Amino acid sequence: MHIVTGGAGFIGSNLARMLIEHSGDDVMIVDDLSDGHKFRNIADLNIVDYIDKDEFLGLLRSDASFSRDVQSIFHQGACSATTEWDGRYMMRNNFSFSKDVLHYCLRRDIPFIYASSAAVYGASEQFVEAVENELPLNVYGYSKLLFDQYVRRLELTAEQQVVGLRYFNVYGPREQHKGSMASVAFHFNRQLQENGELRLFEGSAGFGDGEQLRDFVYVDDVCAVNLWFSQHPTVSGVFNVGSGKPQTFNDVANAVIDWHGTGRIRYISFPEGLKDAYQSYTSADLASLRASGCDIEFRDVASGVKTYLDILSG
Numbered sequence: 394m395h396i397v398t399g400g401a402g403f404i405g406s407n408l409a410r411m412l413i414e415h416s417g418d419d420v421m422i423v424d425d426l427s428d429g430h431k432f433r434n435i436a437d438l439n440i441v442d443y444i445d446k447d448e449f450l451g452l453l454r455s456d457a458s459f460s461r462d463v464q465s466i467f468h469q470g471a472c473s474a475t476t477e478w479d480g481r482y483m484m485r486n487n488f489s490f491s492k493d494v495l496h497y498c499l500r501r502d503i504p505f506i507y508a509s510s511a512a513v514y515g516a517s518e519q520f521v522e523a524v525e526n527e528l529p530l531n532v533y534g535y536s537k538l539l540f541d542q543y544v545r546r547l548e549l550t551a552e553q554q555v556v557g558l559r560y561f562n563v564y565g566p567r568e569q570h571k572g573s574m575a576s577v578a579f580h581f582n583r584q585l586q587e588n589g590e591l592r593l594f595e596g597s598a599g600f601g602d603g604e605q606l607r608d609f610v611y612v613d614d615v616c617a618v619n620l621w622f623s624q625h626p627t628v629s630g631v632f633n634v635g636s637g638k639p640q641t642f643n644d645v646a647n648a649v650i651d652w653h654g655t656g657r658i659r660y661i662s663f664p665e666g667l668k669d670a671y672q673s674y675t676s677a678d679l680a681s682l683r684a685s686g687c688d689i690e691f692r693d694v695a696s697g698v699k700t701y702l703d704i705l706s707g
Contacts, residue, residue: 394419394441394461395623398449398494399470401426403568403575404508404560404612406434408467411616413439419461423449423470434567446470450490453497465623468494468507473533474574475512480532487536492543495555499547504554504626506619511561511608511635511675513538520608521678522559522631530672541631554629556622558615561635561677564697565612566704577642578609578698581649582705585656591646595660598673602660603643605673608635611697617689618682628685635677636691648698 395412399405400422409420419441426432426445435443441461444452452459472486491507498505511520512534519526529535541557549555564576571579581591593603600606618634643658650656663671692700 394421394459395464396421396423396459396466398423398446398466398468399508400424400440400443401431401435402469402473403434403565403571404563404615405467405469406438406567407565407612408469408616408619409435409438409440411613411620415620418464421459421461425470428570430570434570446490450493453493456497456500463501463503465504465506466494466498467619467623468505471508471537473510473571475531475533476573478532483532483536484539487533488540488543491540495544498555499553502550502552504556504623506554506556506558506622507540509541509557509559509631510534510537511559511633511677512672513541513559514672514675516672518674519678520633520635520676522633522681544631549629551627554622554626556629557631558618558622558634559631559677560615561608561610561633561675563610563612563615565701567612576609577645578649578701581646582702585649585653589656591649591656591658592661593642593646593658594663597663597671600673603646603658604641606639606641606676607672608637608639608675608677609645609694609697610635610677611692611700613700614689614691614697618687621687621689625686628687630681630685632682632685632687633677633679634682635675635679636693637677637679638691638693639674639676640694644694645698648695649702651695652699652702 401424421442515530564578
């Protein structure tokens with residue numbers, strides 16, 4: 394059995410789906426359904442069990458056994474809101490909870506694969522997994538960096554696997570519950586459907602209107618990387634997960650317009666307080682990922698957005 398924390402969330406629910414479809418393995422989901430809308434992400438999944446996050450945390454701390462053998466824990470659960478500035482809340486969810494899951498896995502030699510974030514790099518223009526490149530712009534990024542630093546200090550045995558995956562700009566199905574934190578592809582599609590107009594930020598940091606560059610990565614490619622590491626239990630470390638080929642927000646907007654066959658772009662000013670905490674450029678350096686042996690290929694924006702919108706319209 395695999396356990397997916399945050400399994401009713403965006404990446405977690407897609408990962409659970411892929412585990413069930415591709416391997417036929419049992420999947421238990423851990424989440425907090427205080428936001429009941431997230432149930433839609435798992436309603437079509439034949440999961441073996443569901444446990445509330447707080448109940449799960451109690452089981453971990455008591456070192457309890459589960460009813461089935463646990464093959465791996467994919468720790469996707471976190472507060473992912475880059476606009477959240479309650480540091481105590483962020484650290485409790487993203488750092489302390491992650492340590493509890495990690496140490497349970499270490500005690501029992503269960504592979505532990507967790508979600509980190511490209512937010513650890515902040516305004517850096519070097520996206521290599523190295524300390525000198527890591528200076529987050531918000532407390533979310535700091536919470537992820539602090540856990541990566543904690544993991545780097547571990548001395549693992551040959552039976553222990555710990556993998557951190559620094560996700561770049563992920564988009565795809567099952568993200569509708571995220572509201573303002575959903576991907577730009579999701580928002581562009583909704584805006585076009587509502588009034589035929591896509592709203593992009595004006596230029597910043599030397600980039601023209603809508604020309605800021607992000608490493609956009611389709612969610613199924615992210616999930617495929619997770620599965621690759623679960624199938625290679627001798628590989629540990631912290632790795633970037635992105636396409637390695639940044640594209641502009643204009644590229645995403647035009648991919649949405651091309652799919653619909655209509656639409657226009659309007660450029661707007663940054664909201665107050667956002668401009669100084671905004672990453673205008675991200676690009677995953679994949680050298681470490683490829684050196685690990687991971688050979689998963691990443692689709693470009695045009696093909697990823699088409700796949701996404703095909704699913705949304707289905």
